[in-house]
Amino acid sequence: MNAPVMEVEVSLSERSYAVQIGTGLLESNPALLSLVQGRQVAIVTDTHVGPLYEGAVRKLVGAQASALITITLPAGEANKDWAHLNLIFDALLQAQMDRKCVIIALGGGVIGDMAGFAAAVYQRGVDFVQIPTTLLAQVDSSVGGKTAINHPLGKNMIGAFHQPRLVLADVGVLRTLPAREVSAGLAEVIKHGAIVDTDYLQLTEQTMPRLLALDPEALSAIVAGSVRIKAAVVAQDEREAGLRAILNFGHTFGHAIEAGLGYGQWLHGEAVGAGMVFAADLSTRLGLLGADERERLVATIAAAGLPVAGPRWDAARYVELMAVDKKAEQGTPKFVLLDGLGKTRVQRVADTPLHATLQACSTAALN
Amino acid sequence: MNAPVMEVEVSLSERSYAVQIGTGLLESNPALLSLVQGRQVAIVTDTHVGPLYEGAVRKLVGAQASALITITLPAGEANKDWAHLNLIFDALLQAQMDRKCVIIALGGGVIGDMAGFAAAVYQRGVDFVQIPTTLLAQVDSSVGGKTAINHPLGKNMIGAFHQPRLVLADVGVLRTLPAREVSAGLAEVIKHGAIVDTDYLQLTEQTMPRLLALDPEALSAIVAGSVRIKAAVVAQDEREAGLRAILNFGHTFGHAIEAGLGYGQWLHGEAVGAGMVFAADLSTRLGLLGADERERLVATIAAAGLPVAGPRWDAARYVELMAVDKKAEQGTPKFVLLDGLGKTRVQRVADTPLHATLQACSTAALN
Numbered sequence: 001m002n003a004p005v006m007e008v009e010v011s012l013s014e015r016s017y018a019v020q021i022g023t024g025l026l027e028s029n030p031a032l033l034s035l036v037q038g039r040q041v042a043i044v045t046d047t048h049v050g051p052l053y054e055g056a057v058r059k060l061v062g063a064q065a066s067a068l069i070t071i072t073l074p075a076g077e078a079n080k081d082w083a084h085l086n087l088i089f090d091a092l093l094q095a096q097m098d099r100k101c102v103i104i105a106l107g108g109g110v111i112g113d114m115a116g117f118a119a120a121v122y123q124r125g126v127d128f129v130q131i132p133t134t135l136l137a138q139v140d141s142s143v144g145g146k147t148a149i150n151h152p153l154g155k156n157m158i159g160a161f162h163q164p165r166l167v168l169a170d171v172g173v174l175r176t177l178p179a180r181e182v183s184a185g186l187a188e189v190i191k192h193g194a195i196v197d198t199d200y201l202q203l204t205e206q207t208m209p210r211l212l213a214l215d216p217e218a219l220s221a222i223v224a225g226s227v228r229i230k231a232a233v234v235a236q237d238e239r240e241a242g243l244r245a246i247l248n249f250g251h252t253f254g255h256a257i258e259a260g261l262g263y264g265q266w267l268h269g270e271a272v273g274a275g276m277v278f279a280a281d282l283s284t285r286l287g288l289l290g291a292d293e294r295e296r297l298v299a300t301i302a303a304a305g306l307p308v309a310g311p312r313w314d315a316a317r318y319v320e321l322m323a324v325d326k327k328a329e330q331g332t333p334k335f336v337l338l339d340g341l342g343k344t345r346v347q348r349v350a351d352t353p354l355h356a357t358l359q360a361c362s363t364a365a366l367n
Numbered sequence: 368m369n370a371p372v373m374e375v376e377v378s379l380s381e382r383s384y385a386v387q388i389g390t391g392l393l394e395s396n397p398a399l400l401s402l403v404q405g406r407q408v409a410i411v412t413d414t415h416v417g418p419l420y421e422g423a424v425r426k427l428v429g430a431q432a433s434a435l436i437t438i439t440l441p442a443g444e445a446n447k448d449w450a451h452l453n454l455i456f457d458a459l460l461q462a463q464m465d466r467k468c469v470i471i472a473l474g475g476g477v478i479g480d481m482a483g484f485a486a487a488v489y490q491r492g493v494d495f496v497q498i499p500t501t502l503l504a505q506v507d508s509s510v511g512g513k514t515a516i517n518h519p520l521g522k523n524m525i526g527a528f529h530q531p532r533l534v535l536a537d538v539g540v541l542r543t544l545p546a547r548e549v550s551a552g553l554a555e556v557i558k559h560g561a562i563v564d565t566d567y568l569q570l571t572e573q574t575m576p577r578l579l580a581l582d583p584e585a586l587s588a589i590v591a592g593s594v595r596i597k598a599a600v601v602a603q604d605e606r607e608a609g610l611r612a613i614l615n616f617g618h619t620f621g622h623a624i625e626a627g628l629g630y631g632q633w634l635h636g637e638a639v640g641a642g643m644v645f646a647a648d649l650s651t652r653l654g655l656l657g658a659d660e661r662e663r664l665v666a667t668i669a670a671a672g673l674p675v676a677g678p679r680w681d682a683a684r685y686v687e688l689m690a691v692d693k694k695a696e697q698g699t700p701k702f703v704l705l706d707g708l709g710k711t712r713v714q715r716v717a718d719t720p721l722h723a724t725l726q727a728c729s730t731a732a733l734n
Binding site: 082086122125153156158159323 | 449453456463484490513515518520521523525526606
């Protein structure tokens with residue numbers, strides 16, 4: 001059954017763009033066709049997604065583009081590095097793609113980050129389109145223009161703010177997504193509700209079984225809700241000067257987990273799921289969040305199939321891993337805390353509650 | 368003798384910044400000190416410039432910065448690549464430089480491009496200051512926010528528009544500049560006059576002997592004039608959507624020469640000097656520029672000590688080298704032509720006059 005197509009506008013004056021949400025978006029798409037009309041197009045995808053959907057995108061834009069190439073990268077966060085980014089530049093230059101070319105990112109967050117960053121710096125900036133194929137990318141990374149690659153010394157350390165011209169979030173493509181990745185996407189959905197919108201959090205809780213069963217209507221509603229929340233935050237703070245930091249709820253801890261385990265061991269959303277438990281625990285210790293609210297959030301994270309504890313490391317290891325995080329300023333990280341569900345505050349935290357949280361929440365045994 | 372300090376504003380709304388021109392700018396500088404106050408600072412310089420001026424900059428900002436590191440790269444355009452850019456990221460991350468750090472580019476155009484691009488993408492963008500130490504960088508590359516590195520398949524193919532917060536053009540530092548590099552800088556000075564301002568072209572012609580003798584007052588006047596011209600063009604077209612293309616006068620040919628010889632064989636300004644002769648010749652063949660005007664321009668280029676012919680290659684080689692140039696759109700390059708001295712037009716050109724120009728102007732024997 002097809003869900004109706006919804007459209008959310010991300011308002012950034014001359015950089016504004018539409019996010020389409022629904023099913024069948026890759027079968028015909030006037031917005032995409034009008035954008036690529038007469039221009040060189042490069043589809044950037046990976047070895048997982050390419051075989052599934054590259055043909056559909058190629059069929060869709062092939063007749064309109066003046067030239068069309070596909071660049072297929074090896075799948076996985078471990079490849080979100082300069083060497084693989086450079087494969088994109090090599091292919092663009094070999095095909096003599098000019099400054100008016102359009103790059104289409106077809107894949108999950110890693111492909112969106114890499115293709116988006118390539119678009120940000122190729123010939124000092126070309127247009128790009130996001131076609132996110134994971135729930136995580138649809139509800140989060142494809143909207144807002146943050147692009148980056150990893151550096152051996154830190155995640156997302158090299159990047160740019162570069163807004164897409166169009167985002168196509170086709171929830172139909174999620175039918176091929178492994179269950180683990182559906183859960184990972186729900187981490188950001190839960191986050192959006194927790195930080196700004198308890199009604200949306202409630203919708204997430206109520207539709208959780210349908211979401212896990214990949215019901216297109218439930219997914220469309222949830223993706224549209226997340227995109228609306230994220231678009232509103234981004235519109236107020238495109239370059240993460242202030243407000244946008246609240247989107248990092250759970251991420252300071254989550255990034256530490258990802259970095260400590262080695263990228264790709266846990267999915268980003270899994271690390272964020274556990275990271276939100278840390279952040280909620282810390283909020284409760286600081287008297288900002290009721291124990292009942294914390295338990296409600298932890299239960300929702302668990303219902304989504306996500307981990308609710310971090311790896312069993314001592315506090316010092318967590319602190320060290322967080323110190324290099326990009327939200328850290330001169331070594332002392334700020335934390336996004338819940339000031340009740342649906343409200344946030346960003347602040348530095350004393351060592352005593354922090355260490356108590358690190359100890360209480362780092363109980364997951366690793367195989 | 369100290370020349371009076373002049374200040375030119377580059378007007379780009381919230382990205383506006385001042386360019387200071389004069390002598391003694393590195394001895395004391397309230398604008399720079401107020402910018403770096405309490406922030407982490409990284410000086411990026413090279414093996415030529417570092418030993419001469421890094422101490423002065425370190426002394427100037429050291430007391431105000433919360434941390435101060437120096438990153439010294441090997442000098443030369445051949446090193447304007449990803450591997451060397453990555454040395455900057457390595458050092459910034461090892462020193463745990465945060466998103467509020469300030470990068471100071473201390474050097475010529477290569478250092479400005481690399482440090483500026485590093486600043487554009489480190490943690491998705493940090494502030495930077497240009498302290499250009501070559502005439503070329505002072506009159507051209509330090510103003511306008513174009514940053515980039517080279518790719519094996521093309522010059523400046525990977526980069527960003529990222530405006531500095533402050534530019535300090537101290538003409539006193541030019542006393543250590545080799546004569547060949549002074550000439551290279553004069554290429555852009557001549558270009559600025561040729562494309563928009565015949566009064567400025569005349570000032571350049573009249574003060575040429577004093578400029579070549581590095582007279583601080585003559586240099587200050589000429590640098591300020593060039594910065595004013597460039598600032599006016601950039602203010603109207605920050606991201607090179609249209610007008611800014613006129614600054615590429617001589618550059619399509621010049622880049623072909625640089626790429627064909629291998630970067631670093633001719634200085635960029637030398638290639639632009641010869642490139643302007645090609646572009647003027649082509650303008651005359653198309654009936655846009657009088658032969659007398661062309662001769663006046665060629666004479667000025669020669670008086671500056673610059674080459675007035677390109678390497679002795681056949682037309683096909685030039686065409687091939689130009690095809691990948693970033694000003695090329697889908698293979699057919701547009702040319703910036705002189706429509707009389709002080710006026711430009713940008714257009715595609717038929718093969719016949721182009722080949723005639725390529726043949727007529729490619730007479731320089733190479734050793």
